[in-house]
Amino acid sequence: MFDLIIKGGDVVFRDGVRRCDVGVKDEKITCIAEHIEDEAKETVDATGQYVMPGMVDTHVHISEPGRTEWEGFETGSKSLAAGGTTSYVEMPLNALPATTNTDALDLKLEAAPGQNYVDYGFYGGLIPGNVDDLKGLSDAGVLAFKCFISTCGSDIPGDFTNVDDYTLYKGMQKLAELDQILCIHAENPTVTDKLTEELVEAGKTTAMDYVESRPVFTEVEAVQRALLFAKETGCKLHLVHISTSEAVQAILKARAEGVNVTVESCPHYFAMTAEDVEEIGAYAKCMPPLRKKADQAKLWDELMAGNIDWLTSDHSPCTEDLKQGNVFEAWGGISGAQNNVDLMFDLAVKQRGLPVNRFVDLIATTPSERFNLPNKGEIAISKDADIILVDPNQSYTVKREDLYYKNKHSAYEGRKIDCRVTKTIVRGNVVFDLEKGIVGEPIGKLMSAK
Template identity: 80%
Template sequence: MTYDLIITGGNVVFHDGIRSVDIGIKDEKIAAIAQDLSGDVGEIIDASGQYVMPGMVDTHVHISEPGRTEWEGFETGSRALAAGGTTSYVEMPLNALPATTNKEALDLKLEAGKDKNYVDYAFYGGLVPDNLDNLKEMADAGVLAFKCFISNCGSDIQGDFTNVDDYTLYKGMQTLAELDQLLCIHAENSTIPDKLAEEMESEGKTTAVDYVNSRPIFTEVEAVQRALLFAKETGCKLHLVHISTSEAIQVILRARAEGVNVTLESCPHYLALSVEDLEEIGPRAKCQPPLRKKEDQERLWGELLAGNIDWLASDHSPCTEDLKEGNIFEAWGGISGAQNNVDLMFDLAVKQRGVPVSKFVDLIATTPAERFNLPNKGEIAVSKDADIILVDPNNSYTLKREDLYYKNKHSAYEGRKIDCRVTKTIVRGNIVFDVDEGIIGRPKGKLISAGK
């Protein structure tokens, strides 16, 4: 048989374990998995000593093009994703301008993304107070899911994203249930954190600890409970994004046991960084919900080790460096993290805490692909897209500013030693990143829709 590419010698990670087999790739698909593949081959990759696993499916990425391309564009953002081992991602309906809340804005996003992505990509539609009549047209146009905020967000700028009120949330869930669409929610109480922040700033309390104390755990739990109640009432499929606490996870698990169709994600930064790190790093590590105290973080690790976190996503939320300066209450609340999902979490979860590699693959690829109805993604199997990464568990490095592919080269992980490394990223059989050569070739990423 003729193959475009064979990957040989590696430890190939499947859902049920690890096997030393070869992978044959032809016409962008996995064509064969067997011992000692042979035939006419365009290229052979020796993966000896490395894990060969499906590329990450990152379901929580903010690209700010069009409108705020100076924060992050498709080309720079997808380069960072590729360098970090992500082979497909779903782009949030904010922080571009206009926000993706109707078909016209989606068309602008579709046009802006053409021929700029190094990995495969898809889009969310947004749910905001004035667009209930626009949900079906976005679903028909192929968005993978919808996103809303039970938390204050946006700005006074025309076309920016805004958070939902309870009526919009209820009616939107009704409509999305009828359309069989997934709704993803940022869940934090939309009033208490703002008022607590005002109190603290008026009293001159502007430390990292003060910021975290202004967004206490119960404000995440309360919003999660409200979202789950509405989902139970409407039958809407629900996904809770960037959950930061064990308390919220336990509420979600109880609702699931009662029949609510709900999943949840957390993010590497909640598992890698704590309040103590925020004090040292400063606004580069500011996010919403905030980083938690070490004892709360350990409980979150307990949930992951127990299998109670469905998957991991970056919540890559970039901005220009000036927006990360000054008072931590006023700085932009998002972490640039898309480039260090796989290596950081492999180090922390697999190497340091003994998470099985097959379970790690579920967390970064298989489960999100299934939930977002991407049958060709998230798994190494014959006929699937050849979206494959190589991870060297013995390649340690310290992340430096010059390593970053973001448009704005800042990261909360800068200066951190990571004890493994993504050495190759392959998207549909095309090598797009090599640890020695960097980004390879021109963008080859394709737009994907649900069911494809």
């Protein structure tokens, strides 16, 4: 007897879509057939819906411990589940202390069990002064490392800080030895900080002024520097939340020259433009910033051409008061975990004709392979039964009261999305159902490189 059978859906495989049934036993996919006639403890009718692997979101900020009032594991993982994510990797900031040594990692490992509705793993951080801590973090099972070539952090003890070039170089050398991936937020901090200072002093604090404070070339220059260091050290590199075609092209050139590098972008760079921030306000502030319409059009060309490896949410929540004031003063981060799959399916598949199996590559298959998660990211025999149902014919409007975030604000509030995640299944367990909401108790397990 199967634990679960998903019947009659359009199942998305690596090579295309087929209408068939999927059988689950002991948390694994154990049967894929045109019709499964055996009995099951639970049967799901997926008629008229796509059946695809759940999103593997490798860029999520959960602020527990230390800033749990921003977002905790429980609320964050509920939001991910409701949005079609079945596993995520948690960034080393914005918790306090940041995950830059094994003591800080232990705090995460203690806080997470029993709170997560989806599977989870952790990053380690690279900051000035902690190169000697990288091996301990690697040995403890972090899935990758993260650093900032961009001003970040605060004066609070234990907060995350950006790297200088020497730290970047020495850190890359060490991570190459450890065969670890370094993920980089790339923006030239000297230029962006000075431009910000000049604009604020001149009283130029509109949303478009904010975009002008972080011009395209500041992303491209930092990306090129990271690529040069990676070529020199042999470090595996991943560039996060890239917002410009020019940066993507630099990455492709380096890859052709032998650099081991991948690139991600995020739904908000495709769903909104700099011009939209004037209306939406600071809820749409992020770093790098949303780009102007012409720049966004070029980024779309890169995505449709297959030049962006995968998509992440960069879910970066905060309390509502931190989104007040002008756009320069407000916290820079978008709460996006609950609207990744449906929003991008609408924009890329329905509106622009991206093949559905390529969409699955972007949200699940490619990130799971890059992060060495062999049981995730694909509907295939013996894989974890991490499955979502997506109805391409449902529409809904994003409403604050439907959000699971600890702080229920979103740049997408009031937006109509012509697609809907109707069910999220983690290792064969239904954790979200459109009619019932979040289902059952937190069953998320740690994904570790150990």
